[in-house]
Amino acid sequence: MEIGGWADEGFGGVADVFRENFEVFGELGTAVSVRVGGRPVVELWGGVADERSGRLWDQETVVPVFSCAKGLVSICAHLLAQQGRLDLDAPVAAYWPEFAAEGKERITTRMVLGHRAGVPVLDRTVSFGEITEWTPVVRAIEEQRPLWEPGEAYEYHGHVFGFLVGEVVRRITGLTPGRFFREAIGEPLGLRAWIGLPAGERGQLARLVEAEGRPAGDPRSLLMRIVTMNGALVFPG
Known part of the structure; x- marks a missing residue:
């Protein structure tokens, strides 16, 4: 697994855990950014951004943040x-x-x-x-x-x-x-953050995949009604 980016001295443990996320837990693709006192100390990315095309995750990949x-x-x-x-x-x-x-x-x-x-x-x-x-x-x-x-x-x-x-x-x-x-x-x-993604950014979009084994829950419960907007959205999905 090729990991891109860097980690400052003293933050190599973050890179170790980041790699472990792929090797042990089957992560598809992801990134992490850490700042301490406003100073960037970790910028890492790796894996696949779009499983359908095989497009790899890079520094410019756009991620839905829910x-x-x-x-x-x-x-x-x-x-x-x-x-x-x-x-x-x-x-x-x-x-x-x-x-x-x-x-x-x-x-x-x-x-x-x-x-x-x-x-x-x-x-x-x-x-x-x-x-x-x-x-x-x-x-x-x-x-x-x-x-x-x-x-x-x-x-x-x-x-x-x-x-x-x-x-x-x-x-x-x-x-x-x-x-x-x-x-x-x-x-x-100069933030690459939007509420409503511009068409020009769609080529950089990470396509999420539902993790296996997530329980569906009772659709009548208040929590599931909140999560699915009273049944309008599919969960898991």
Whole structure:
């Protein structure tokens, strides 16, 4: 297995474990980047990025990050708060009036950011096409009744998080969260990170493969409903 990249002196153990991930655990392809005190100390990559074509993983391979996108959306919200354009303790409905329906008039953006808003999953099942269209999910959130008194309990808000915080961003800026992130943060800092991958980057995209043996879980459980967006997404898959 050819491993690309480097590790500073004192961080060779990271490279050893990285290689072991392929030799012992059957990793297909991956990369790791480590910084200490802001200084890069490890940059490693290896394996296959696209099993269908055999394309190898390299330094420019783009990787789907799943729930790490919540961090990108959250930074957008905090930037708007820093600019005085978003009050995290104001009701979401102050920016998105339709959201107040079905007992959600007291929910604040801070509650959503803390996964305490009471809307971790939709009652309605939207199609994959509707998910990519954005607005149908926003309409479903508007129709949703909280599962508990907002602010009184916690549950991971899964896929709803990005749409809910993202719609607040859109209502304030007029831009989708992906566009606002690129214009306000991604492009000024030269980041190769996107919410919505540009067509020009697709040739560098890592194609993920489901690991063998992952249990499916009970599709009726709250956790599985959160993970699959109430059945819209396949899991495992």
